[in-house]
Amino acid sequence: MNTQPAHRLRARLVAQQRASAAARYAAAVDMRGEIENLTREAEEQIREGVWEVGAADRVLAGKTASELTAVIHPPDVQQKMAPIDRLEHLREALAALAIALARVHGPMAWFLAAASTALTPVLHWRALPADGGRAFGAIEPTAAQYADAEQAVRRIRDTLARITTA
Known part of the structure; x- marks a missing residue:
């Protein structure tokens, strides 16, 4: 039997949600840096012959x-x-x-999975106000966070474009 008053439980829940949102905010701050490291590694693997890009990878990368x-x-x-x-x-x-x-396996799949994972903070963003502050932990990103995420996507795009000629 729970002996804590309902208002204390609600306050604790709100505090946990805020802490979770703060953690997601911190993770979103360096999305571009994470993508930069990932794309650098992919390009290095291709250059060193560790990742042998096949025709199907080239087509998928271009698309x-x-x-x-x-x-x-x-x-x-x-x-x-x-x-x-x-x-x-x-x-x-x-x-x-x-x-x-969903359409690929091997190094291309690993690259795409890592790129998607790096961008997951976007899934916790919202652009609309939340009635009563209830937004399932979603946060409103800053202009800098939008710009960071968009630049990260451009970097992924550029690396995929280079893969088409690898």
Whole structure:
């Protein structure tokens, strides 16, 4: 039997949600750095012959790079967009990576999975106000976080485009 008053339980729950949101915020801060390390490793593996890119990988890389280009525009265009549209485009980029991941195995799958994982903080973002602060732990990202995530997607796109000629 729980002896704590309901208001204390609610306060503790709210504190836990805020701590969880703060952790997601911290994780989102260096998305671009994580992607930079990942893409550098992929390019190094290709250059050293560790990852032998096959024809199917090249085709998938090209298709996915095109899909990312369609949803993430140059920085000056993205910055003029409403937050809800920026978030929609980032979610579409994640969806494109997930669909590509479902169609491949081996190093390309590992690369796409790691790229998707690095972008997962986007899944905890919201662009709309939350009634009563209840948003399942979703946070409103800053303009810098949007820019960081969008630049990370551009870096992934650029690496996929280079894979098409590997």
